[in-house]
Amino acid sequence: GEDVEQSLFLSVREGDSSVINCTYTDSSSTYLYWYKQEPGAGLQLLTYIFSNMDMKQDQRLTVLLNKKDKHLSLRIADTQTGDSAIYFCAEIPNQAGTALIFGKGTTLSVSS
Amino acid sequence: EAQVTQNPRYLITVTGKKLTVTCSQNMNHEYMSWYRQDPGLGLRQIYYSMNVEVTDKGDVPEGYKVSRKEKRNFPLILESPSPNQTSLYFCASSFTGTGDRGYTFGSGTRLTVV
Numbered sequence: 001g002e003d004v005e006q007s008l009f010l011s012v013r014e015g016d017s018s019v020i021n022c023t024y025t026d027s028s029s030t031y032l033y034w035y036k037q038e039p040g041a042g043l044q045l046l047t048y049i050f051s052n053m054d055m056k057q058d059q060r061l062t063v064l065l066n067k068k069d070k071h072l073s074l075r076i077a078d079t080q081t082g083d084s085a086i087y088f089c090a091e092i093p094n095q096a097g098t099a100l101i102f103g104k105g106t107t108l109s110v111s112s
Numbered sequence: 113e114a115q116v117t118q119n120p121r122y123l124i125t126v127t128g129k130k131l132t133v134t135c136s137q138n139m140n141h142e143y144m145s146w147y148r149q150d151p152g153l154g155l156r157q158i159y160y161s162m163n164v165e166v167t168d169k170g171d172v173p174e175g176y177k178v179s180r181k182e183k184r185n186f187p188l189i190l191e192s193p194s195p196n197q198t199s200l201y202f203c204a205s206s207f208t209g210t211g212d213r214g215y216t217f218g219s220g221t222r223l224t225v226v
Contacts, residue, residue: 033214042202043155043217088155099145099170100204100215104154 006089006103014112018076022089022103027070029091034063034074037086037105046074046087076108084110114139118203118218125193125225133188133221135203143206144186145170145215146178148199155202161186193225 005023012018024032030051035043049056049063049072056063062075076083086105093101116137125131137144145160147170157170161180175197177189186205190197203218 031214035217042219043204045214045216048214099157099160100147100155102155104152 004089004091004101004103006087006106008104009107009109011109011111012079014079014081014110016079018074018079018083018108018110020074020076020087020089020106020108022072022074024070024072024089024091025101026091026093027067029093031092032063032065032072033088033090033100034061034072035088035090035102037088039085043088079108079110081110081112084108114216116203116205116216116218118201118221120221121219122222123224125223127194127225128192131190131193131223133190133201133203133223135186135188135218136184137186137203137205137216138184139205139207139216140183141205141207141216142183143208144180145204146176146186146188147202147204148172149202149220150199158188158201193223195225197223198225199223 031048033048034046036046037043047058047061049065060077064073086107088105089103090100119134142163146158147155149155156172158176159170159178161167164183167178201221204215206215
């Protein structure tokens with residue numbers, strides 16, 4: 001079956017913007033999520049967007065949703081070293097019941 | 113503090129020795145779920161529960177059991193662990209299974225089966 005696709009790695013300098021991209025599987029997914037996992041820690045819900053929205057902004061985070069292309073992105077403004085982590089895109093496809101389907105994660109490395 | 117609590121955080125066991133990983137949430141969530149995280153495979157759902165006494169299989173249920181006798185607890189049981197169950201396990205909960213307000217995850221249990 002189709003997978004939620006993300007690029008595996010992204011490296012940026014402190015102060016730059018980071019953009020993490022994701023392609024999801026089901027155009028009828030109601031909610032789409034971004035989770036953050038720091039080394040040795042669990043998954044922290046960063047933000048989520050409802051499918052009838054194109055954009056959601058929350059402080060330094062901006063989520064863009066393109067339903068036609070099934071494309072989701074997370075932009076982190078003024079990236080800090082503390083933002084270094086693995087970022088997971090996730091969806092709940094209608095046909096999959098209630099399982100959160102995750103991408104394999106994008107490792108963000110921020111250098112000072 | 114609203115949270116999902118898993119225990120233990122780390123566990124090393126031997127093949128065939130039954131074990132239970134506990135999960136408890138204090139948010140009165142109806143929906144609870146177990147995931148395992150493996151390198152190169154991401155997170156995959158093992159079992160989920162829509163409410164008390166209602167459980168169902170996820171994508172990778174083989175070798176696992178669950179129970180939901182109370183709303184707050186959702187233990188994961190490995191009756192006869194094998195080395196291929198070495199993994200990082202996460203419990204998650206949500207008000208409902210449909211995703212509104214998101215899922216809250218526990219801190220994880222790193223299991224090694226030798």
